[in-house]
Amino acid sequence: SSLWLAAATASEKMAGIAGDEDFAQECRKRVAEGQKNFVAKLWNGDRFVHRAPDSEKWRPGSYDGSHIDQVLGQQWAWRTGLGRILPEKETKAALASIFRNNFFEDLGPHYSQPENKPSRPFSVAGEAGTVMATWPEGSYRPNGKMPGHEWNANVAFHQGFYNETMSGFEHAFASHLIYEGMVAEGLTVARAVHDRHQPDSPKKGNPF
Numbered sequence: 776s777s778l779w780l781a782a783a784t785a786s787e788k789m790a791g792i793a794g795d796e797d798f799a800q801e802c803r804k805r806v807a808e809g810q811k812n813f814v815a816k817l818w819n820g821d822r823f824v825h826r827a828p829d830s831e832k833w834r835p836g837s838y839d840g841s842h843i844d845q846v847l848g849q850q851w852a853w854r855t856g857l858g859r860i861l862p863e864k865e866t867k868a869a870l871a872s873i874f875r876n877n878f879f880e881d882l883g884p885h886y887s888q889p890e891n892k893p894s895r896p897f898s899v900a901g902e903a904g905t906v907m908a909t910w911p912e913g914s915y916r917p918n919g920k921m922p923g924h925e926w927n928a929n930v931a932f933h934q935g936f937y938n939e940t941m942s943g944f945e946h947a948f949a950s951h952l953i954y955e956g957m958v959a960e961g962l963t964v965a966r967a968v969h970d971r972h973q974p975d976s977p978k979k980g981n982p983f
Contacts, residue, residue: 776817777848777861780809784857810860818865821911822872832917835934839914841876842937843907843944845869850951867955873948874960878905878967882940890916894935897942903967904940905948942968 787802817823823845825837832838846869849861879885883900886892891906898904910916917934945968952961 776809776813777823777846778851779848780806780813780860781848781852781855781857783809784852784860785855788857806860810862814862814865822869822876823865832915834917835936836917837908837937838917840908840910840916840937841872841914843873843877843905843948845873846951847947850947850954853951853954863955867957870948870952870955870957870960873905874952874957874964876909876911877907878964879903882906886938891938892935893938893940895939898940898971902971904971905945905964905967906938906940907944908937940971942972 783802783806787799787806790796790799790802813823817826819839822841824839825842827834827836827838846861846866849859849866852858852860880903881900882898882902882904885906886900893906945964949961949964949968952958952964
């Protein structure tokens with residue numbers, strides 16, 4: 776949703792350059808409505824969440840969890856010169872929530888829990904990193920076992936996907952922290968990626 780807001784904002788700017796004021800006005804209207812709904816419908820007081828109808832909650836998804844990409848659209852907007860498109864207060868609170876819930880100085884204790892096993896071992900015990908999603912206490916985490924639906928390898932893989940550390944997502948998160956003035960947190964996230972993928976040791980997750 777945040778990326779949609781960024782894309783619609785970019786479309787408005789391009790329409791203005793092209794002299795299509797009617798389309799630019801339509802984009803502004805939709806962005807304004809989307810910005811309002813983004814907070815009203817997705818903000819839970821701590822983070823922006825993934826809403827889905829009950830009938831779909833057997834599918835893989837972050838749902839009430841803390842997802843690393845929840846405000847990625849604002850990072851993209853800063854990076855492309857579009858300025859602020861999401862409210863500063865909630866955006867910074869969401870980033871703080873991700874850092875608090877998804878970053879681990881040592882992933883070992885997190886990965887020791889069966890439900891937190893990653894599909895692919897981009898990180899191992901003793902290493903630091905930011906996982907794709909976590910489910911703080913009390914939040915809904917789908918288990919893929921809704922009656923009438925098959926729990927299969929594809930669903931299982933995507934459940935494990937949320938437990939992985941992926942450097943591209945982590946770098947985007949780190950840069951957004953820095954854009955918002957949360958420099959120490961951003962450098963901490965980036966340093967964890969750097970330390971994990973040292974080029975002089977194949978044991979450090981670097982295949983080259």
